[in-house]
Amino acid sequence: MALSRSGSKLLKPISPFFSSAPSILTRSISSSNDSITVETSIPFTAHNCEPPSRSVTTSAAELLSFFRDMALMRRMEIAADSLYKAKLIRGFCHLYDGQEAVAVGMEAAITRKDCIITAYRDHCTFLSRGGTLIEVFAELMGRRAGMSNGKGGSMHFYRKQGGFYGGHGIVGAQVPLGCGLAFAQKYSKDENVTFAMYGDDGMGTAEWRAAKSPAYYKRGDYVPGLKVDGMDAFAVKQACKFAKEHALKNGPIILEMDTYRYHGHSMSDPGSTYRTRDEISGVRQERDPIERIRKLLLSHEISTEAELKDIEKAARKEVDNAIAKAKESEMPDPSELFTNVYVKGFGVEAYGADRKELRATLP
């Protein structure tokens, strides 16, 4: 049920926009949690299972939180791009912009007890699992305030209490790990699931060149599958909810998220050798996840154009603040080279390179 027009004019979203806190909706009008039914962009295509319905129930609160979270993620990735070009981020940087709907939709369907494990394109997934922007930027810049103390880098984001298991650099290495997470969940019978994510590629190459069969959701006919429009956060949410129920009853299921990244594979890939710029801008115009939510918010009259712009501005400000704070954080101390190699108490001495200087005891 849409909110009345007068209500939306009176209130502006004033809540500070921390993604680690639950999204506080400032509208005191109680109908903001009324359910709204949204149709996904396209029906699901299923393989060996019954597809879920196209109608997804949501609420104004959820729509706004989706918008906020995705705007924040988008801003974060673009800021990371500039930081990389300014040589504050070195090494590898794989950006997620364009794919925010997957992270946000998945998060809406599951709990923090469910595990997510992914590959190296992990900045936004970390955020959606309860990470903070400061941790992200500090880690990207190799500072101590990062979630891995600056020792991991872009590809090694983890958050144990959020159920986010990384963050892996070697392509495909996270899939058996994800299997292990699920095994442990089955073992302890705690009715949770694991989402092991992996991409269709890991190179600056087009899909048709790298994969034998691009119908990933069919996966050689071993496991049931569902093809989902990954640019539609509600489709993702519905699919993940369905997948969780299915997995708890029947075992593994493949979700093929048809998503799109605007940047190249990594910062060293221009992303234009295997696709045209028209393709990228076409997707941006027609399938952009944030635009879709924006249209929904406007059409259901939940907020005005100006308010949404304010949200985006707030996101930008938040990201800038986080970057500034992260820049203040110092580099790790040299003694930290030897911390966390082993768990505390091993007591092995490590000599410096010449066996005389820089003696440190492993903690």
Added chain:
Amino acid sequence: MATLFQGVGAVTPFSASTSLHSNKLHLPPRKSLSLSESRGAIFVHRSDARLNLKPATPKQDLLIPNAIATKGDTSTPTKSGHELLLFEALREGLEEEMERDPRVCVMGEDVGHYGGSYKVTKGLAEKYGDLRVLDTPIAENSFTGMGIGAAMTGLRPIVEGMNMGFLLLAFNQISNNCGMLHYTSGGQFTIPIVIRGPGGVGRQLGAEHSQRLESYFQSIPGIQMVACSTPYNAKGLMKAAIRSENPVILFEHVLLYNLKERIPDEEYVLSLEEAEMVRPGEHVTILTYSRMRYHVMQAAKTLVNKGYDPEVIDIRSLKPFDLYTIGRSVKKTHRVLIVEECMRTGGIGASLTAAITENFHDYLDAPIVCLSSQDVPTPYAGTLEEWTVVQPAQIVTAVEQLCQ
């Protein structure tokens, strides 16, 4: 008259800039001539496009190579050479071998259409086709195994690991099949494969992408390992590895691809088992390879100013060690310092220390000092990463302490 090109000559130390200019065309002195006599295949490509073989090598069916524009047709062998970067030298070696022998093929991730993630195979797919320069999916175990299988039938594949660390996924193939098949088949199958790729600690690439696999592979019986460090030896070792009947793992380094050097126009092939004398000296033998060579040469500059005379040897051949060159040096200086990028535990330096101690114990005046990387996963933070590898200052300190 055979002109021999060996890696002799002074090398200017590696400074903050990443280019290396050196005129390597000093004709080697007499003594190295005799050195090469005692070892195997040094090929000389004459200007009239005939291949001159040294007697130690078996006869092969040779194709007359096409005339390539850069090769001097009518001029004398000692020309000024041409300048190029290390990855271009690798490409040149690769291209010459592909031209020479139609059985040579390349396979790896992004080698064909993309041109190679470090541009080593750029242009080759357009020239030789999609099958000879094969783009593989991200399945290291599978395509390394595929390369080994192809080698068993007589092809000479070159498998490129986009980063050496990814070859850990192919360890089973490399250890069990690559190394062992010649032995377990009683000599029936040879595996003339070359596995190459960049490894080593780069600029903040993270732990998984900064691995030094030479320490893990060194125990595998049946394979040979070489590490290149200059454009000159990169091209020579690439060609030698391709022509070798044994499986060879060629270790390149991520940070060395843009080194510039002048290399000869004539064709040359280096010996796989030979070490390179970078700087002769009297006081201490410094053994090193790959990127650490440049840290050593930078330290050598400081050491020379302080009055020391280090002898720097780039061991190049990581398996087997060139104990002949190393031994002669140890017998001269009686002090050994090993500088490597491997981890301290179980690294190349550890094996080299054991080998030298076993063979030349009587000639040592002091215990062998081995400077290696710390036994930690390479951290992402720049300052920590610097502490992980050996820095020139530490080399200087070590030499001073060794020579007391």
